[in-house]
Amino acid sequence: MRDSNACFEEGPEPTLRVMRQSGLVPYETAYALQLRLRGEVRQGVSPSTLILLEHAPVITLGRNADTAHLLLTEAEYASRGIDLVHVNRGGDATYHGPGQLVAYPILDLSLWRKSIRWYLRTLEETLIHQLAGYGLQGERIEGLTGVWVNGAKVAAIGVGIHRWVTFHGIALNVSVSLDDFATIVPCGIQDREVTSLDRLLPAPPTLAQAMDDFERSFRAVFGCREPGRV
Secondary structure (H helix, E strand, O other), X not given: OOOHHXXXXXXXXXXXXXXXXXXXXXXXXXXXXXXXXXXXXXXXXOOEEEEEEEEOOEEEEOOOOOHHHEOOOHHHHHHOOOEEEEOOOOOOEEEEOOOEEEEEEEOEHHHOOOOHHHHHHHHHHHHHHHHHOOOOOOEOOOOOOOEEEOOEEEEEEEEEEEOOEEEEEEEEEOXXXXXXXXXXXHHHOOXXXXXXXXXXXXXXXXXXXXXXXXHHHHHHHHOOEOOOEO
């Protein structure tokens, strides 16, 4: 049954396929997969797909990124094993790395609602739903995108939409090292801390468990049925 707060049109629940990638996935590999699936979803040859993965260390810079928010030189990032990649999503600089759940929904929004604002708010609601399962109160902050706990950012959101098919997505800090966030101004926000489930909970979930929990929350909030996982 669809979540009554998700504001869906009447009709059958859309199909959602889930693809989990193993190991630490380079950003370029995940991006190529997103583009391929985006085309297939747009053409109707693949169902909407949720990609779940963990990235190798990388800082991505959105279309509106200010390079002043990079606090190290390119050589210094390289010495720490962190790649720098410019991407075609909204937003500023963000960090991805081991211990962080990254989810890339490749959705045909014509099956849900053709609204960027609705999509962003529903991604936030998915994360808030998941955090509630851990006994945490996820929060929104007016004028900012993402999800927060006690004023600190636990999940970042940066999306792209092409002909109403989504790509890019969310990053939830599970057990990621927060030291690497100190090398940037995360999302261009200078007066807010970054946190993680590892810091917030005495017994945080494993990354695999967090993926299971995110998938359940995503299906509950977006209202979609399961054709099977690949």
